[in-house]
Amino acid sequence: MSKKYQVLVDSSIWIDFFRNGNSSRLEDLINEDLVCTNELILTELLPSLEQLGHQEVIESLLHLQRIPLNIDWDIIRKYQLSNLKSGINKVGIPDLIILQQVIQEKLTLMTLDKHFHLMQQTFQFDIIES
Numbered sequence: 314m315s316k317k318y319q320v321l322v323d324s325s326i327w328i329d330f331f332r333n334g335n336s337s338r339l340e341d342l343i344n345e346d347l348v349c350t351n352e353l354i355l356t357e358l359l360p361s362l363e364q365l366g367h368q369e370v371i372e373s374l375l376h377l378q379r380i381p382l383n384i385d386w387d388i389i390r391k392y393q394l395s396n397l398k399s400g401i402n403k404v405g406i407p408d409l410i411i412l413q414q415v416i417q418e419k420l421t422l423m424t425l426d427k428h429f430h431l432m433q434q435t436f437q438f439d440i441i442e443s
C-alpha cells in the first residue's frame with residue numbers, strides 16, 4: 314500500500330481561509346486527512362487566534378498531524394545562497410525552514426506566498442494552491 318502524500322499548509326493559506334472561508338480545496342484535503350502542519354506554522358498562527366478567542370479553531374489546528382522540524386542550518390544557508398544567485402531576494406528564514414522540510418519530507422506545499430513560487434524554479438518541490 315502506498316503512503317498517502319501529505320500537504321503542508323502554509324500560514325498564508327490558513328490566514329486567507331480564516332478571513333474568507335472559501336477554500337473548498339483546503340476543506341477537501343482536511344476531509345481526506347492529507348493536511349499536516351509543523352510547530353513553525355502553528356507558532357505563526359496560534360497567538361493571534363488565541364488573542365481573538367478562536368479556541369475551536371486552535372483545537373482543530375492542534376489535532377492536525379505535526380511533522381517534526383529537523384533544521385539543517387548548512388542546508389538553509391545553501392538554499393539562501395542559491396536564492397540570491399538566482400535573484401530571489403528577501404526570503405525569510407521561516408520560509409527557508411519550511412522549504413527544507415518540504416524537500417526533506419517530500420511534502421506538497423499549499424501556499425500563496427510568492428517566494429515559494431519563485432523558489433520552485435530553483436528547487437524541486439510541489440506546490441498546490443487553494
